Amino acid sequence: MRSLVSPLLLLFASTACEPTVVDQSQLLTTRVLAIRADPPELVVPSDGGLPLPVHFTVLAFAPDGGTPTVTLALCTGGNPYSASVQCPGADGIPLPDDTLDVANPQVLALLAALDGGLPDSGLPPTEPGVVQVAIGYFATSGGTLPSDSERGVYRLSVRFSGRPNHNPQLLSVSVPDGGSLQGAQLPAGKDVTLTPAIPVGGPDAGWPSVGLDGGIETYPSLDGGTLYENLTYSWYATAPSVSYFFSREPTPADTTETSPSQFNGTNPGPVTFYVVLRDGRGGTDWKLFDSTIAPQPAP
């Protein structure tokens, strides 16, 4: 087990002093920034009825300002993160209108055969009464370069029992003067703290709500305990640079986290922020903010 220590420490060290590689926050290539499922789980009714369809919305980016073409499919088996599985493609069931609907006989047959997950997918159970299936995607802006496309997987929870999950809700992002990031003038060359907001309240006083209103939910762990959702923000921008790509809402179980990130604009001009909020269980929300990096006043 000590064999994990050195690489993990190296991982942390590399976080503290990253060599010169492309910043994950900076939008330069064709990217899928997030996929939102509505509802975020495929809930199988306990009365034996058919589950409601799940519709997927994709937040994608292309460097030319266009809209990438994104194809979705329900993967039929095998490790969806391997090079040998083609999903979308030979190993996927197409999802017309980006919707997973059991009215499709192929989908129904696959879901009916689920026994702990997709065959050979390796996707582990995450909580009692839930198995995961893979929704594969392929995004392309039409070019032939590797940077013109992206392949990925969204793991959809299929719930057979327990309380369904809900998508979280990103209410706003504010700048230090309390105003919204939308339309804000950001001084070039200065760190600006960007603070997200989610619904507050709930049974844990002083903490973002724990319940059904888009805040932090609790859910059962596999060993019978209760866990808090880890609400994680991803911060994207069309101009450099974001200091912290990830930030997380603190919870009573992890008080060290802080939700704000920082931005330091280097070149005056317009900048668009894509802020994505995930709950770690498949729930997603996002907002876009158009701002301006303002030149520094002459001394």
Next chain:
Amino acid sequence: MLQSWRRAPRGGRRRAYALVVGALLLPLPLLAQDVVAPAAPPPQGKLTKPPVLETFTEAAYPDEARSSGLEARVLLEVDISAKGDVTRAVVLTPVGHGFDEAALQAVRQFRFTPAEVDGKPAAVRINYTYNFVLAAPAQQLPQEGPVNLEGTLLERGTRRPVPGAEVVLPYLGRSTLTDAKGAFAFRDVPDGKQKVVVAANGYDKFETAETLVPGKVTRVTYYLLQSFFTPYETVVRADRDKKEVTQYSLTLQEVQRIPGTYGDALKVVQNLPGVARAPFNGGLIAIRGTSPEDSGIFLDGERLPILFHFGGLTAVYNSELLQSVDYLPGNFPPYYGDLLGGVVDVKSRDPRTDGFHGVVEVNVIDADAVLEAPIGDHFSFAIAGRRSYIDAFLPLFTSGGTTTYNVAPVFDDAQLKLVWKPDGKNTLSLVGLHSQDAFNLVTGSTPSRNPNLGRTFVDQTGFNQLRLRYTHLDGPVRWDTIALVGETHINLEVGTTQGLQANSNPYGLRSTLEVALAPSLTLAGVLDAVYQPADITVAFPQPPQEGQALPGGPLHPILYESTHAWASDLGLWVEARWRPVSTLLVLAGLRVDNTLFYLQPKPSWTADPRLAVRWTLAPPLVLKAAVGIYHQAPSIVGGDTDPVFGNPNLISQRSVQTSLGVEWTIRPGLLFTAETFYNRLSDLVAPAPAPVKLANTGIGRIWGFEIFLRQALTNRLFGWLSYSFTKSQRLDAPGDQWRPFAYDQTHVLTAILSYKLGAGWELGGRLRFASGNPYTPVVGAVKDDNTDTFVPIYGAPESGRLPNFLQLDIRVDKTWVFNTWSLDLYLDVQNATDSRAVEGLTYSYNYAQRVYFVGLPIIPVLGVKAVF
């Protein structure tokens, strides 16, 4: 005639006046491959009693030289048998004019009282200076009166006695030699001012004058300055039976001055043949292609649970309390077991018994102190402590950064050794060890590779041990028993979701009996037992096996385990050391181990026969060969036998080791060795399909050769050239492709040179070249949208190779020697040319871009050490 304490000389020598000075000076190779004693599992012995010249034969002064008025100083190397006879004498610095032949003829007739190593009579090699001085006929003075001039010769800076030194009253034509305690005495020295001259081999000439007062005894203490100062006690290599085919021994004199190691003995081992270069100048010791976990680091025969603070900064055992470090890259004897790789056995030394002494060292990383002294005639103690102060200066470099420390990196260690020697046959010692590392950092944001890790990283690791050791030496019998009790703790927290807490209380018992049944046959053996219970709580993904990349992504979920685990190993061994003829040594041994783990269905028995031979073709040339079987049990703390992380049905991994080599002593002090080896491994633990996760399906093959040219420490110079060619490959399961082991480095070349310039200055350099480590390339990536991370797609395991490594380290020392202490100021510059070694690869978030992760830049470490 040699004079003893309180016995004045009978008469001055006339005309051909030989000032005889015998001193035990850094004899023979201190890093030798052929040092073994039947009396001690560590082959290097401690000189407990120097040889004393008992029968002196005066050399004939060469006529031609006398008539020409020539004087001379002839330096000889003399071998003394365990009975005190001179068995060999050679001139090291020929001076001609007939002096060399005359000195040789005289010295061959000398007789000494036997030297003792580890309390037993032993053969030793010394340097001896025969001085030819033309002197006027001495006055004939009465010499049966009382002693009125007496004194002690001590070494300047260390206060060690100087035995065998010549104290001369030149105007009286009288002289005497100091005894083992450095004492001398003259009777009936005339009143008034008398010139005193002291000559001792290896020391600067000392002259003074004393004024003797009628009716009073003049007592003096003289401090002699070493011609080339070293604060460390000399360890004499005794010519004893050998137990290992291939062994390299380091002594403190050598390890303290090797650049880039900061005087750390265990890091110096990394410069010997067969050891892979450790990344980031860390503390890993990977021997002959195997993983660091496959080799064992022992202290006095018992394993150390942790070797270095923070994985490689400084060893947890103070090098000042070392006697020697023995390195066995393979084919080690049955005394050692449960290992597939090699052995590093650190030997602690006993506290000094010649007064109160200490060492204080301060450098930019830590400070440490050692104190030692005798208590009465039979007790002695040594105590040492070290603490880092990285926590004090780190904020200066991290302020304003994104990473903060709740607990800054800090480490400390302590050692205590009590020794009781009631008589010459029995020794009882108690050793206490303590080590602790701790830090707690908070990164500015969650790691981009895994946002669920959290921002905190906590590591608290340490151990405490008590070791009680009893040694009995009685003629042909040696009995050595060590009992160990300890506790080891690991607390590792990665964010709030992953972590490892392991607390174990190991118990160890090692008892070794050696009996010399006949001059040509010694039988050794008995037991080596360990019981290790541990409480382990884990929340981690499946840990990687040898050569696997760090697990991650949704397919590697966190696994949970909380258990009370235990493991036991009872090893019984026997070895015969047989010398059928004087030129042939046969070592035949057998080790049987019984291992049992919690949840293991039944105990595992392994039997390891081992055979080695050394054949002296001619005195400077030795052939050696060995073959043996070796087993290594799976690790409980590593999770190998756990049902959640591993497989309780795992059996011990196996290796068949073979080697063939030659040793050639080119000239005294200059040794050349070459050795080729082939190791076949089987039952290696490898990943397996569910549900077992691990299985003994791996096999391996390791072969290569090693070349070593070493100049032993002389007055001014020491160094070595080491080259290793190694190919190490493994196959995890039938049908897989052969791949390199993770520490496979085809070429490793190390050159070390240290030279004493004089006036206390010493300059050293270390040049290292090594092939780059293999790595598993990333050939693609698939995004996991739920975590906003990318999952890499790996190519063939270990199919890539990092660039080669080349680095130069330099060290400069300046030593000031005072009467009772010395001060060493040093500058150790690691990576003096500031070349950026490639230590790994790092990738962009989507693995589309990769860059090299470079190692440490030039690091100058300034330190000061006081020895008293």
